[in-house]
Amino acid sequence: MNWITKNLKEWQFTLSIGSSSELFIKILYSVLLWSTIKLLLIGNVVWGEDYFILLSDPFSGPDRLAMLLNIPAVRIYYLYFVLPFLGLILAGLLGFHNVFTRIVVWFLFVNLHFGNGAVSTGGHHLIQQLLFFHIFLFRVKSEEVSYLSSLGRFIHHLAYYSIWLQIAILYLVSGIWKLKGDLWLDGSAMFLTLSFKEFGFPWIANTLKENTIFLQILTWMVLAYQVLFIALVWIKPIRKWVLLFGAAFHISIIFLIGITDFGLFMIASYSIFINNDLAEKILRKIRLRRVLSLSA
Structure with a gap:
C-alpha cells in the first residue's frame, strides 16, 4: 500500500516518462x-466513391460521428479527412502537437479506420485505442508547480500506463481465444498459417510439407507469450527479452505472412516500453540531425 501511495504522489510532482x-x-x-499514404494511393477505393465494402452505419446520436465515412454522401469528401490527418501527423513528428491536435488525430483516425474496415487489421483496432490514450499525454514540465500542472502530470502517468495495459489486454484476450480452440493447443496453428498460399508466401507453403517439432514449439511459445505478457512485461529484469521475442514474432508476421500493417503497428506500440533515459538519447539524436540538416 505504501508503494502505491508513494507512486501516486510522485506522479503528481515529477514527470519521469516525458521522453x-x-x-x-x-x-x-x-x-x-506510411500506412495512410500507402492507402491514399487507392484512396477513392478505400474511402471514396469506388468502395467495395458493405457500408455499415449502425449508430445514432454522437456515436455516429465515428462512422461518417460509412455515409455514401460523405465519402466523396474523404480527402477532408485524410489530408488534415496527414498534416497533423507531420506536425506531430516535428514536435508540434497538443491536446487539441491529438484529439483531432484520434477522431480522424477513427473515421478513416471504420471507413475502410475491409482493409484493416487488429493492429488498426489497437492503434485506435492507443491514440485515445495519447490524447492525455500532457506535456507538463516537472518544475511547474500548481494544481493544474500536478493534475496534468498525474493524468499523463495514468494514460502512459493505460497504454501498457491496453497492449497487455490485447495479448491476453487473443491468447484466451486461442486456448478455446484446438489448433494452438496441438501445435499446428503456425504450420497451417504458413501453409496458406493465398494468405502468405507460396514459396514458404511449398517448402513446408508437414508440421515439425520446431513449428510446434514456436506455436506454443507464441501462445504462452500472449497469455503471460500481462504479467511478464511488468518485471523489469526480463522486460527487454520479453519485448525482443514479441518484436521478432511481429517481424516474422511482416516478412513471412505478409501482414505488414499489423506487424508495424504492433512493433510501433512497443516503443511505449522504451525507458526514459534511452528515449531521451534517441530524441536528442533526432533533434541534432534535424539541426544539422537545416544548417547544411
Missing part, C-alpha cells in the same frame, strides 16, 4: 504516416 511518451508518439505517427 518515453514523446518518442512513442513520434514512432506511432511515423507508421501512421
Whole structure:
C-alpha cells in the first residue's frame, strides 16, 4: 500500500516518462504516416466513391460521428479527412502537437479506420485505442508547480500506463481465444498459417510439407507469450527479452505472412516500453540531425 501511495504522489510532482511518451508518439505517427499514404494511393477505393465494402452505419446520436465515412454522401469528401490527418501527423513528428491536435488525430483516425474496415487489421483496432490514450499525454514540465500542472502530470502517468495495459489486454484476450480452440493447443496453428498460399508466401507453403517439432514449439511459445505478457512485461529484469521475442514474432508476421500493417503497428506500440533515459538519447539524436540538416 505504501508503494502505491508513494507512486501516486510522485506522479503528481515529477514527470519521469516525458521522453518515453514523446518518442512513442513520434514512432506511432511515423507508421501512421506510411500506412495512410500507402492507402491514399487507392484512396477513392478505400474511402471514396469506388468502395467495395458493405457500408455499415449502425449508430445514432454522437456515436455516429465515428462512422461518417460509412455515409455514401460523405465519402466523396474523404480527402477532408485524410489530408488534415496527414498534416497533423507531420506536425506531430516535428514536435508540434497538443491536446487539441491529438484529439483531432484520434477522431480522424477513427473515421478513416471504420471507413475502410475491409482493409484493416487488429493492429488498426489497437492503434485506435492507443491514440485515445495519447490524447492525455500532457506535456507538463516537472518544475511547474500548481494544481493544474500536478493534475496534468498525474493524468499523463495514468494514460502512459493505460497504454501498457491496453497492449497487455490485447495479448491476453487473443491468447484466451486461442486456448478455446484446438489448433494452438496441438501445435499446428503456425504450420497451417504458413501453409496458406493465398494468405502468405507460396514459396514458404511449398517448402513446408508437414508440421515439425520446431513449428510446434514456436506455436506454443507464441501462445504462452500472449497469455503471460500481462504479467511478464511488468518485471523489469526480463522486460527487454520479453519485448525482443514479441518484436521478432511481429517481424516474422511482416516478412513471412505478409501482414505488414499489423506487424508495424504492433512493433510501433512497443516503443511505449522504451525507458526514459534511452528515449531521451534517441530524441536528442533526432533533434541534432534535424539541426544539422537545416544548417547544411
